[in-house]
Amino acid sequence: MCPSRSSSRLATLVVFAVFLLAGVAQAQTITGSITGTVVDSSGAIVPGSKVTVTNEATGAERTLITTENGVFIFTNLVPTTYSVKIEQPGFRPVTRTALTLTSGDRLALGSIQLEVGQTSEAISVTSEVAALNTESADVTATLGTSQISDLVVKGRDFMNLVKLLPGVAQQGGGDVAGGTFGVQSPSVGGIRAVYNNLTLDGARGNDPGGPAFFSTGVAVDALSEIKIVTSAYLAESGPNPGASIKLTTRSGTKDFHGNVYLFKRDKNFNANDFFVNRQGLGAFPYRLTTTGAAVGGPIYIPNKFNADRSKLFFFWNSEITQSFLPAGVTFNAPASVLQYQVPTLLERQGDFSQSLDTNGQLIVIKDPTTGRPFLDNKIPANRINSNGQKLLSVFPLPNTTDRSLTGGLYNYQFKNIQDTPKGSHTLKFDIVPNLKDTISVRLKKWESDTKSWTGI
Known part of the structure; x- marks a missing residue:
């Protein structure tokens, strides 16, 4: 029985590893790195210097010692703003602040020069422009x-x-x-x-x-x-x-930050479209309202859990969008005006004596039993199916009869309006168990719907 259990456990581990690696294969890294070389005023390398990189948002720190070539490399850093401090006995400490690290970036600080002096005399440099990328050609x-x-x-x-x-x-x-x-x-x-x-x-x-x-x-x-x-x-x-x-x-930081927002677009703020006026239509219903809130910060209990606010953070955002907007594209009309040819009142009674094609020629209606045109282009009342006539009453009557405008292509137009309510909800936790690792867990919900109103 033991071999069977061992085989079963091994198979379980293999399956788990396959699923785990499959997820990794679909993902791309978002972490970056910060590199640099420490030299003195003469340009000579300074090995054994203490370098500390600090996440300015959370206060998390990582420290290492430069190599014998004076080089330091911090890897697996999450995208945010960092500061780098370099210390060496006999030299003034140097601090570079406001260093922005983007997703997947390799931020090269180049040669950082130390000056001889007391350790109590510090030099601080704030970055104001983006550093030139010398680590990759992308x-x-x-x-x-x-x-x-x-x-x-x-x-x-x-x-x-x-x-x-x-x-x-x-x-x-x-x-x-x-x-x-x-x-x-x-x-x-x-x-x-x-x-x-x-x-x-x-x-x-x-x-x-x-x-x-x-x-x-x-x-x-x-x-x-x-x-x-x-x-x-x-x-x-x-x-x-x-x-x-x-x-x-976004991620939470060591301090609490939040905001509430409202964005509004309405037809009352807009002039009517020239082509909509030309079609003889009023302004379209147009209402777009976006409301939301966001908050982020540390999760802690004073003097009991995460007291220094450096181990656990959260960020939450919810956004609701309510919209009532025009939609659609049609011939010879602005977007959201739909145009169709519907039966006229006379045509519903069998009278096609005024039915013209796009060239202004009479559309001849022929008797399907003889192949000959009906007299005066009118279908006799006893030849009209009452059920079909009732079905025609479902369609609206024409509302656009100016052939100089329609070209005989349509006689009914209406505004196609869509209601597209949406909701976006994001909750993210960042766990920093030690100076080298950050674990992020993101929960997200996206809601979307589309409702459309048409004139037929």
Whole structure:
């Protein structure tokens, strides 16, 4: 029995490992690294220096000693803002602050120079511009937390922010966040959108049925970073040959932060469209309301659990969108005006004496039993099926009869209105068990519906 149990346990472990590795294979890394070299004022390397990197959001620290070549490398760092402090006896401590590390970035600080002096005399340098990437040849563009918060976002759809970045075509995105079945990504660098790589916190977000679509709805206020890697990217990006659009959700910090927001768009704020006026229609119903709230911070009990607020953090965001918007595309009319040809009152009575084609010629109605035209182009009352006549009454009567406007193509038009209620809910926990590891758990719910009203 023992061999059987051992085999069963081994099989269970193998199956578990296969599923675990399958999940890993679909994901991309979002962590980055910070590297640099410590030298003195003459440019000579300074080995054995103590280097401390600090997460400015959570206060978490990691420390190492430079190699004999004066080099330090911090790996597996989550995307955020860091400070780096270098200490060496006989030299003034140097601190570099406000170092922004983006998703998958390799941040090279270059040579950091120490000056001879007392350890109590510290030098602090604050980074004001992005560091030049000398660690890889990939071409990237990034929107950080401040830019995401400060920029106006059409429809509160993050994909409209992506279109602001260099090399991105003006397609994709929408008036309502998340689209109908997901939001379409744009073409980047001339490569079709179906070849894009879309990820959220490293997990693949391409819709299986439509790779150009991002099917994982997420609110703009739940994002800390949007990054595009357009070309010459490393092997860790992929598997598609197009651009990589990487989204990173926000995390809690050692201090509590939160916000409540409301965005409103209404037809009363808009002028009516020229072509809608030309069609003789009034302004479309247009109401788009987005409300939400976000809060993040440490989870702790004073003097009992996580007292230094460095081990456990949370972030929560909920966003509700209520919309009542026009939709649809038709011939010779603005979007959301639908046009059809419906039976006139005379035609419902069998009288086709005034029924004209698009060339203004009479449409001749023939007797199906003889093949000859009806007298005066009118169907006799005793030849009309009463049930069919009642069925015709279901259709509305024409409301547009100006042939100079319609060209004889339609006589009935109406506004196609869609109600697309949506909800996005994100809850994220970050656990820092030690100085080298961070465990993130994200729970997310996305709700979307579409209701349409038509005139027929």
